[in-house]
Amino acid sequence: MKKINEFQSTKEWYLQNFQSFEEKLNGDSKTFLHDLRKSAINQLAQVDFPNTKDEEWKFTNISPILKQNFIPAVSIGKKDFSINKEELKKYLFSGFEFYLMTFINGIYSDELSDLNDIPNGVTIDSLSSLLKRNNEFIKGKISKFVKSENAFNLLNRAYSTDGAVIIVNDKVVLEKPIQILFLNGDADKFVLSVPHNLIFAGKNSQVSVINLFASINNNSLHFTNSITEVFADESAIVDLYKIQNENDNSYHYEKVEAYQLKKSIFNHYNFAFGGEIVRNDINSTLDDENIETHYYGLYLANGKQLVDNHTFVDHAKPNCMSNELYKGILDDNARGVFNGKIVVRKDAQKTNAYQQNKTVLLSNSAKVNTKPQLEIFADDVKCTHGATVGHLDDTAYYYIRTRGIPSELAKSMLIRAFANDVVEVVKIEPLREQLNHMIFEHLHRVEIENK
Amino acid sequence: MLVIKNLHANVEGKEILRGIDLEIKAGEVHAIMGPNGSGKSTLANVLAGNEGYEVTEGEVWFEGKNLLELDPEDRAREGVFLAFQYPVEIPGVSNATFLKTSINEIRKYHNQPELTPKEFLDLMKEKSKILGMDESLISRSVNVGFSGGEKKRNEIFQLLMLNPKLALLDETDSGLDIDALKIVSNGVNIFKAKDKAVLVVTHYQRLLNYIQPDFVHVLYKGKIIKSGGKELALELEDKGYDWIKPELVEAEA
Numbered sequence: 001m002k003k004i005n006e007f008q009s010t011k012e013w014y015l016q017n018f019q020s021f022e023e024k025l026n027g028d029s030k031t032f033l034h035d036l037r038k039s040a041i042n043q044l045a046q047v048d049f050p051n052t053k054d055e056e057w058k059f060t061n062i063s064p065i066l067k068q069n070f071i072p073a074v075s076i077g078k079k080d081f082s083i084n085k086e087e088l089k090k091y092l093f094s095g096f097e098f099y100l101m102t103f104i105n106g107i108y109s110d111e112l113s114d115l116n117d118i119p120n121g122v123t124i125d126s127l128s129s130l131l132k133r134n135n136e137f138i139k140g141k142i143s144k145f146v147k148s149e150n151a152f153n154l155l156n157r158a159y160s161t162d163g164a165v166i167i168v169n170d171k172v173v174l175e176k177p178i179q180i181l182f183l184n185g186d187a188d189k190f191v192l193s194v195p196h197n198l199i200f201a202g203k204n205s206q207v208s209v210i211n212l213f214a215s216i217n218n219n220s221l222h223f224t225n226s227i228t229e230v231f232a233d234e235s236a237i238v239d240l241y242k243i244q245n246e247n248d249n250s251y252h253y254e255k256v257e258a259y260q261l262k263k264s265i266f267n268h269y270n271f272a273f274g275g276e277i278v279r280n281d282i283n284s285t286l287d288d289e290n291i292e293t294h295y296y297g298l299y300l301a302n303g304k305q306l307v308d309n310h311t312f313v314d315h316a317k318p319n320c321m322s323n324e325l326y327k328g329i330l331d332d333n334a335r336g337v338f339n340g341k342i343v344v345r346k347d348a349q350k351t352n353a354y355q356q357n358k359t360v361l362l363s364n365s366a367k368v369n370t371k372p373q374l375e376i377f378a379d380d381v382k383c384t385h386g387a388t389v390g391h392l393d394d395t396a397y398y399y400i401r402t403r404g405i406p407s408e409l410a411k412s413m414l415i416r417a418f419a420n421d422v423v424e425v426v427k428i429e430p431l432r433e434q435l436n437h438m439i440f441e442h443l444h445r446v447e448i449e450n451k
Numbered sequence: 452m453l454v455i456k457n458l459h460a461n462v463e464g465k466e467i468l469r470g471i472d473l474e475i476k477a478g479e480v481h482a483i484m485g486p487n488g489s490g491k492s493t494l495a496n497v498l499a500g501n502e503g504y505e506v507t508e509g510e511v512w513f514e515g516k517n518l519l520e521l522d523p524e525d526r527a528r529e530g531v532f533l534a535f536q537y538p539v540e541i542p543g544v545s546n547a548t549f550l551k552t553s554i555n556e557i558r559k560y561h562n563q564p565e566l567t568p569k570e571f572l573d574l575m576k577e578k579s580k581i582l583g584m585d586e587s588l589i590s591r592s593v594n595v596g597f598s599g600g601e602k603k604r605n606e607i608f609q610l611l612m613l614n615p616k617l618a619l620l621d622e623t624d625s626g627l628d629i630d631a632l633k634i635v636s637n638g639v640n641i642f643k644a645k646d647k648a649v650l651v652v653t654h655y656q657r658l659l660n661y662i663q664p665d666f667v668h669v670l671y672k673g674k675i676i677k678s679g680g681k682e683l684a685l686e687l688e689d690k691g692y693d694w695i696k697p698e699l700v701e702a703e704a
Contacts, residue, residue, distance in 0.1 A: 394503065399539040402499050403553040403609065404527035404560070413544050420543030420592075436543075448544060448552075 010066040014155060015045055017075070021159060024074050028161060031131045032139050040157035049151040059337045059369040060279055060308040065251045070192035070223040072159045073105035083183075083216070088112055091181055091214045093243075095430030098179040098210070099124055105184055105222075106193035107162045112181075121169035124178060127196060128162040138165065141231065142198060145259035145285065152253045156194045156225045163196035163227075166209060170202035170233070177208035177239075177428060184213065184246060185220035197228040201236035201264075208239040210431070215247035215274070222246075226254040232264035234288075239267045239427060245438070246274040248303055255281040262288035269426060270326075271435055272299040272307045273442045279308040286313070286320045286348075297326035298422040298435075300442050301334035301366075308337035315348040318378075322352075327422050328359040329415060330366035331443060340385065341373040348378045355385040360392060360418050362411075362443075392418070412445045452477045452648050453498075453518075453617060458509035460497045467493045469673035471509070475617070480649045482659055482684060485670035486692045491652040492536060494670070495621040498650075499533035500526045514616065527553075528560035530616030534606035534623050541593040546605070547575070549593045550612050557613065578611040582638050599626035607638040618642060620651045624658035636661030656688035669695055 018041045022029055049066055050057040088102065101124065102112035108126035115124050123130075130138055143157070164180045184193045201207050213224060224246060232238045244252055252275040258266050272278055284293045299307040313322040328336045338357045359368040372385040392414045400410035419439055426432040440447040453475040460468040467490045475481050483491050497504045498511065500523030511518040518526060541549065555565045566574070575589055582604050594602050603623055610618055620639065624632055639662050643649060651662055659667075659681065667683040668675045669692070677683065677695050 393539075395537075396539040396541065398501055398503075398523060399535060400541070400549075401523040402527050402533050402535075403549070403613065404524050404557040405553055406524055406556060407522070409552065409556075410524075413541055413549075416543045417541045423543070448548060 010069055011044070011049060011151070013069045014158070015041065017069075017072075018158060021072055021075055024077060025161065028128070028131065033127075033131055033142070036143065037158050037160075040154045043149070044151060044154040044158055047151045047154060056310065056339070059335070060277070060306060062277060062279070065223060065277060068190050068221065068223075070190050072192045072194065073107050074159075074161055076105070076186060076189050076191060083112070085112060088181070091183060091212070093179060093210065093212065093431050093434050095434070096428055097176045099176055101126070101164050101178065101180045103162065103164070103180070103182045103193075103195055105186065105191050106160070106182065106195040106224075106226075119172065119174065121172040122174055123165065123167035125165050126162055127165050127198070130165055137167065138198065141200060143229070145229065145231065146257050147283070147285075152225050153227060153255055156196060156227050159192065160194040160196040160227070163198065165198045166207060167200045168202055168205040168207045168236075171204045172202065173206040174208070177210055179210045179212060182211065182213045182224065182226070183216055184224050185216040185222040185250065187217065187220065191222045193222060193224045193226075195226050197226070199228070199230045199238060199240065201230075201232045201238045203234045203236065205233070206237040208241075208427070210241040210243065212243045212245065213252065214245050215250055218247050219249055220247065221249050223251040224253070228254065228256045230256065230258040230266060232258065232260045232266050234261050235263040236261075237265045239269070241269045241271070241426070241431070242280075243271045243435070244273060244275055244278055248274055248276055248305060250275050252278045254279075256283065258284040258293070260284060260286050260288070260291045260293065263290045265292040265294070267294045268296070270295070270297040270309065271438075272297075272301070272309070273438055275305065275307070277306045279310070281310045281312070283312040284314065284322070285316060286322065287316045289317050289319045291317075291320040293320075293322040295322075295324040295326070296422050296425050298419055298439075299326070299328040299336055300439060301328070301336060302331035302443060304333050306335045306337070310337075310339045310341070312341040313343070313353065315342070315344040315351045315353060317347055318349045318351065320348065320351055322354070324355040325422060326357045327419060328357075328368060329362065329418065329439075329443065330359060330368060331362040333363075333365045335366070336368035336370075338368070338370040338387070339373060340371070342375070342383065342385075344374075344376045344378050344381050344383065346377045349380045351378060351381040351383070353381070353383040357387045358418075359389045360415075361389065362392070408446050409448070412440060412448050415439065415443065415445060416448050452514060453650075454510075454512040456510045458494075458497065458511060459507045460493060461505045461507055462493065462503065466507070467504075467673055468497065471673075471675060473668065473675065475648045475650060477616075477648055478645045479666065480643065480651065480662060480664045482651045482653060482664035482667045483670050484653060484656070484667060484684060484687055487654065489670045490673045491654075491670055492621055495533055495619045495650070495652050498526075498619055499523060499531060524556070525560075527613075527615070528557050531619065532610055532613055532615035532617065533619045534603075534610055534621060536622040536625065538594050538602040538606050540595045540597075542595050544593055545590050546593055547589045550575070550609065553609075553613060574612060578608055581611060581641055582608050583634055584608060600628065600631040603627055604631065604635055604638075607635050610642055611638060614642070616647055618647070618649045620649065620653075622653060623651070624653055624655060632658065633661060656684045659684045671696065
């Protein structure tokens with residue numbers, strides 16, 4: 001595994017490598033998606049990867065990601081990862097019924113997925129499979145609502161060949177959630193995983209999706225660069241869970257782009273556990289009236305992890321509400337970044353927008369940069385925001401210890417207490433319990449059994 | 452059971468306790484009364500091990516052990532319990548989890564086996580009944596969504612569950628209506644025994660109608676300026692604190 005040095009920069013390498021990538025695509029290079037790819041690679045040539053002089057990337061130095069040329073999974077061409085369905089279980093959330101899609105390095109694995117008994121009016125399929133049938137629906141919708149694209153997004157679109165596509169027709173309520181496992185990494189290659197996911201929820205429909213990112217092994221270096229687009233039509237309810245649990249060497253970027261119409265509700269639950277550098281750009285456009293958007297986030301970082309959450313709620317029309325609660329627990333030398341942007345446009349009267357970011361630092365060398373960013377152009381709105389940074393509450397710590405509970409366990413209780421209002425909004429109970437477990441596991445803390 | 456000798460303590464550099472001497476024997480109920488800011492809560496918290504308070508002088512012996520050398524959790528395991536003036540909320544941790552953890556940690560310290568789930572449940576049922584608590588409270592998060600009165604009641608419930616040797620009650624009566632006061636006092640009276648002791652810290656005499664003290668001490672500016680029997684509490688209720696303050700002036704003169 002040695003670095004390929006003959007190119008001036010990693011970007012140059014991604015540009016040059018595109019041709020050999022194209023050659024491996026076979027029939028896929030004749031689909032409409034390939035035109036989009038070509039356009040993306042041409043745009044990438046004009047755009048630099050962000051650096052810390054960039055206001056949106058001020059506290060997140062991504063240069064380590066650019067020190068390595070990550071090879072698109074398609075170019076590696078390996079298909080069997082000698083993992084079977086039984087072994088898959090250790091990565092998955094369990095204790096509830098779900099449809100399962102598995103992507104290995106961003107490429108759909110039919111053998112490792114379970115899509116039986118999908119009700120009428122619901123499509124759960126891979127982008128690659130739908131492309132083969134030149135799906136007109138996808139053609140009309142893909143990337144339609146994407147507003148601006150940085151170099152990471154262009155890199156994804158240039159190299160992406162696959163992703164999850166979920167289409168729920170009008171009035172269909174999908175009872176079971178869809179668990180999508182993105183299993184990434186390679187034993188001897190630095191791999192680039194670039195899934196592009198699409199969720200379309202029709203009028204009065206309901207769907208719940210769990211995007212779970214994990215690493216095949218604990219020390220492989222890999223780079224996941226994902227895009228998830230969400231379209232919520234009138235009165236649709238979309239719950240999107242994202243659990244980032246890749247290994248602590250890996251790099252992770254994801255952009256979530258949600259577009260909402262009248263009376264729709266979009267809930268995004270963002271749990272960040274793993275990854276050395278993790279950046280989420282989460283955007284919602286509320287382009288009609290009586291829309292609700294809820295963002296919940298919990299980021300846990302230790303060692304030398306960096307977790308950056310940038311959210312952007314765009315209130316374009318009147319009478320909508322958005323509510324955002326992001327909480328972080330940072331230990332060791334971990335760094336957190338939170339930037340919560342809310343724009344209330346001139347037409348968006350009677351907007352209610354709330355935002356809160358709270359971070360607890362468990363060590364003296366952990367650090368967080370938090371910034372609310374409110375741009376309000378309407379005059380009749382209710383917007384509040386707040387940010388706190390602190391340590392675990394001394395009084396509560398003392399209280400617990402006066403009950404004979406040792407100091408480490410007392411801290412765990414306080415961590416659980418701090419995380420609780422983000423965890424408790426998770427609607428799937430077994431998922432909630434497993435997330436609680438992951439909090440203690442990730443922070444190497446004694447677990448509280450809450451039975 | 453508890454011997455306090457010449458105890459001095461600071462909070463943020465300011466001396467709050469200025470030489471407390473007090474002895475509490477098993478079976479006794481002592482009340483510490485005094486105006487606001489006299490150091491009552493400080494005394495209770497210094498005994499429980501609050502690290503926000505700095506002991507600058509003096510000794511505290513509990514059952515022959517140097518209490519000041521112990522961490523708060525070890526004091527609890529040795530049998531000191533503080534019912535807080537402002538009990539803390541712990542979202543996401545149920546009362547059951549909290550108490551089971553607490554009881555079993557204390558038992559572990561004494562080389563006793565953990566309670567079985569059945570034993571624990573029976574104990575919870577028995578004690579919650581004494582305090583007229585709804586059993587559903589057990590599965591709710593510690594003190595979350597509890598009214599002020601419910602929190603105080605929950606402190607006494609914890610007292611009965613943990614069954615320590617010495618109960619320190621810090622302004623347990625504040626914020627309680629008369630019915631709640633009776634229930635809480637009843638809980639404390641059930642706790643009382645030959646081998647137990649209670650130290651009640653209170654601003655008002657009213658709690659002492661229900662929890663009868665054997666001794667009443669008046670704390671003023673960090674010192675005990677008068678001690679007496681339960682009639683002293685009634686006298687204080689009648690006359691306020693001012694009448695003893697000149698006594699102090701005389702004593703110093």
